[in-house]
Amino acid sequence: MIDTPHLVDQYCHGVLRTELGLGTFEAHLGAHLGGAAVLPAAGTTFFDTQAGFAVRRWCPPLLGLEPHCPPARYLARRRELGAAEAGRRLLRASGISAYLVDTGLPGDLTPPAELGAAGAAEAHEIVRLEPLAERVADASDTVEALLAGLAEAVHGAAGAAVAFSSAAGARGGPAALPEPPGPAEVRGAAGRWLAGRATGGPVTDPVLLRHLLWIAVTAGRPLQLHTEDPASLRGFAAATTGLGTDLVLVHRYPYHRAAAHLTGLHPHVYADLGPVLAHTGARAAAVLAEVLERAPFGKLLFSSGARGLPELHVVAASAFRSALGRVLGEWVTEGAWSRTDARRVAAMIAADNARRVYRLA
Amino acid sequence: MIDTPHLVDQYCHGVLRTELGLGTFEAHLGAHLGGAAVLPAAGTTFFDTQAGFAVRRWCPPLLGLEPHCPPARYLARRRELGAAEAGRRLLRASGISAYLVDTGLPGDLTPPAELGAAGAAEAHEIVRLEPLAERVADASDTVEALLAGLAEAVHGAAGAAVAFSSAAGARGGPAALPEPPGPAEVRGAAGRWLAGRATGGPVTDPVLLRHLLWIAVTAGRPLQLHTEDPASLRGFAAATTGLGTDLVLVHRYPYHRAAAHLTGLHPHVYADLGPVLAHTGARAAAVLAEVLERAPFGKLLFSSGARGLPELHVVAASAFRSALGRVLGEWVTEGAWSRTDARRVAAMIAADNARRVYRLA
């Protein structure tokens, strides 16, 4: 009744090319904290999560197995096909027709073009600001070179990338001080960073993180902000109103309602809903319904947030399509929404909003 | 099965008298931030929100149209009838028998008596503290005159008003320091305010805002506090326990659960639930059910929070009645509640609690 044939996955990562065993697969079902995969407690497994059960619900049938077959049987079949062929089958069955791929995470993940080819879909790059800054710093001897290089690198990347992203929202970067830092402050922070870092050293100084965000705000591409509590971004949202750059809030469980609410308070603020749905499995419809409470429907964007496993792209897309059909279908049945409106809103969240915000063809 | 024939709308505003086009109507479906209506993003409209869909669900039939007809057709019919006649039809079909009207917002909104006459209902005034203070300041040359005037104005207003209201909770007024400010502190703040303000200048000093709240606490009327996160009001709630003045928490999405929970921790704290329900449309039953988790049922008060459009009074009342009937009806069907209890609780939240708290006839 409510159909969403072509999804734009507005935020994801590439997939691993290597064959996976039970332990390496399981590690991708849990959370990451400070860049490292969290370990399961002794006596427990991350297969016993909504994400694990959702993988076992949606993926085995795509590789010719029964839903909910044991993890070991699924992984044996996956290895039998090979990671590349299994990935192709999974991605092509996901219903995703365009991937926006954040290339800023470590690990040997397929780049956008390879992910697109595997999935027979469009693919575009999202450039993460922090690794970009670290590459510039690796090549800079002086503060002048670093600062000029940062501006040049961001504006240069804006030519090919569809968006920028930053984890600064999760690290309190712009939270305390929403305004751009002053030139002297930036020069001081840049000097301390250059003096103290080894090659590849990460950017963690709040002044530099804020400086990076404000360069990106001037580069004319949407900026994806990974954040825990979106309340911490209110000041930055207010400070960037009317500048012409859209902000997209990413990754916010259990703050998805606050993020959705914030999209109604600022014309340029959008909310991503994939990462929330991908890991809630049987609860995806309930969580999606919460996101739909206060956000204007033109401000919500599907994504998978998938990283490493094509199964996660499949699960997010399947959970989203199933949840959207169920939630909007019930509202139509109750008379709360018209069927025409429901279909229009479904298409907006699945793809049309993303195509407008990222100016995709 | 669960019927709520007569609602007391414990917090709303008046309606506009002018004819409205698509843009002026739409502006009232979105949020307000810092006193100004938020604009929709380019390519989007606030008709594409739960509030917009709820207006199109509930209101067209009251003016002789099909539910979910296009906004332009609805507004054409509204202009054909005239704003006054459309308002009468809408308000009289809302099921609201008493309006408590906060008169402290700017704009040419109908005062309580006019709203009551249009809706064939009782109407009472809620006096907002900040504009009251600003009017006193406009007439005061000295700190002594200002401070005496504030106390006199608040206690004078208590004669006719059913309640006071303040947005200080949303601005951090009493959050950091729950106790009343000392006399010297108040005199200093009053002097700075008088010296620095032009006629009509707003009161924003946290000391003066806290002083205003504490005057109101002594005036013997319930005090409605507009707040974002009710956690910030815990200290003020504790400090005002046992003083004989009730506090009513207003406007708290997505903090409605925390507000409802707080009502169970202090005998004199109540929670309003209208503004949360009015803007969640098809989700009103789900949100109402959350509010009913931890609040003692004697502590919840219906309201519309409507401002400017009589459609918003209708939507809040319709969403509330429909949601309450559905939620309590399911609990009765499951055997979780008795039918007698459900009817009693429905009447409490719809009207009886408000009549007790505000001492209405």
Added chain:
Amino acid sequence: MIDTPHLVDQYCHGVLRTELGLGTFEAHLGAHLGGAAVLPAAGTTFFDTQAGFAVRRWCPPLLGLEPHCPPARYLARRRELGAAEAGRRLLRASGISAYLVDTGLPGDLTPPAELGAAGAAEAHEIVRLEPLAERVADASDTVEALLAGLAEAVHGAAGAAVAFSSAAGARGGPAALPEPPGPAEVRGAAGRWLAGRATGGPVTDPVLLRHLLWIAVTAGRPLQLHTEDPASLRGFAAATTGLGTDLVLVHRYPYHRAAAHLTGLHPHVYADLGPVLAHTGARAAAVLAEVLERAPFGKLLFSSGARGLPELHVVAASAFRSALGRVLGEWVTEGAWSRTDARRVAAMIAADNARRVYRLA
């Protein structure tokens, strides 16, 4: 379909031995704040809460009455049987086969052995750190004696207790500074406490509270932390990773989703779900479903959180069993979970996780 015959109640208190009237019974249906029972507002009663309605749903049939009979009739029947006999009937019908009893609250509550005998169940003690410290301080004349006594008391208690508990999480104890305090800091705080306290005086100094927690972390028993917002415990959770002591987050409405989420970020962090369920009555299934969104299923532990009334043990157990059966049953029906997985997860949350974490037979 989803059955949970034997529950381990991983956190509760004893019950009162005295006969109760309407007022004394009602006081146990409301919240406690700062150690004292909150009073109902004039014109309201705590029988008009989800907890009150849940007691009237589940308990009267166990004493031979109709569900939802009036409170006065129920209490008359309870007095007719006597508190001891009524308690036996209620507890034995609860389905709880093991009680973990926190003995650290004031009041004449039955100790673990007596509660176990009344309920024909196992019973184990949870030792609360703050009263333990206060007893040590009562017997200590010098800082040296106090500090040696604290370490000895905690390690001594670890021999018989199954767990420790602390309310320090609710008082901001470890929130601001997750690391253990230094020896000089501890000696200073201990000296000030000894000098300033009368016999029985409570421990409120944040340095001493943190010191107590860190002693408990070394004692090799799980540590139950009563907390309001689990976000405040992130630093402590990170600082205690890999030390071999499990942390169990207790009592967190409306932060149950954040607590469940936190269990996925640290191998040694668990979440209790009883106190959340016991007071939400008809909403228990909805709240339980939220807890099941992001927590690994090996990290959730049933409890009643009951205090004073055996009715509260019954309500928590009944609400939990009913909610679990309904939520998991729906997911099986929809095909989201397999029936085998649902049964396995039900057994984990009901008892198996607690038996593993607390090393029960």
